[in-house]
Amino acid sequence: NEKTTRNLLLIGFALLLLLVITFFNRYKLKRKLEQQTELLNIRNNISKDLHDEIGSTLTSINILSTVSQQAIDKDTGEAKKMLQKIATQSKTIQQSMSDIVWSIQPNNQKIENLVIRMREFAAQTLEPLHINLSFEADDELKKKSLPIEYRKEILLIYKEALTNISKHAGADMVSINFNKTGKDTAQLTIADNGTWKGETSGTGLRSMKERAEAINGTLTITHQLPGTQLQLLITLP
Secondary structure (H helix, E strand, C coil), rough: HHHHEEEHHHHHHHHHHHHHHHHHHHHHHHHHHHHHHHHHHHHHHHHHHHHHHHHHHHHHHHHHHHHHHHHHCCCHHHHHHHHHHHHHHHHHHHHHHHHHHHCCCHHCCCCCHHHHHHHHHHHHHHHHHHCCCCCCCEEHHHCCEEEEEHHHHHHHHHHHHHHHHHHCCCEEEEEEEEEECCCCCCEEEEEECCCCCCCCCCCCCHHHHHHHHHHCCEEEEEEECEEEEEEEEECCC
């Protein structure tokens, strides 16, 4: 009886161990599939960005190159203008590629790194136009981490907003605040004292809202006297 009991216990233990190993292997397989799906989604989104932003710019550069070649013997001044546009658009492509590479680097997952890049872009964009800048970011928020998709979409929404302020608003003051608004929520607010009314260039307002929706965020633009205020509300993952 003791031998039978011992054998039954050993069999039971072996079955339990087998179940644990099976469960663990299934869990590892599930996590691997989830990671592969996540990587595939990220790859697809990056491909879409490359197609939408860089593809259209390359098409424009190609057209400008053809027209400038035709104009160079007839109208040197016009040809120079087109070559300048080509140089500007080439710089845009370079910056877009830099943003994508930055967003997928694992060491940039902290919001603090995102804030640093945001500050740099604001200085590069607004200072040459003598636009006064106020930039505040919550210290507690900066310690948080964000997935690749969040970093990319927030940065591109932010850059689109500042680019349009610099081009269309006629503002001389911009205020930027990036703060926690709750335990799991944060808000990016960009306000100016210019005349921009939501018109955008490049990807446009619709694209900005689509980017916000892609990370389950809400983008709103309100007009005040004077100026315009953009708010991006996100739930921290």
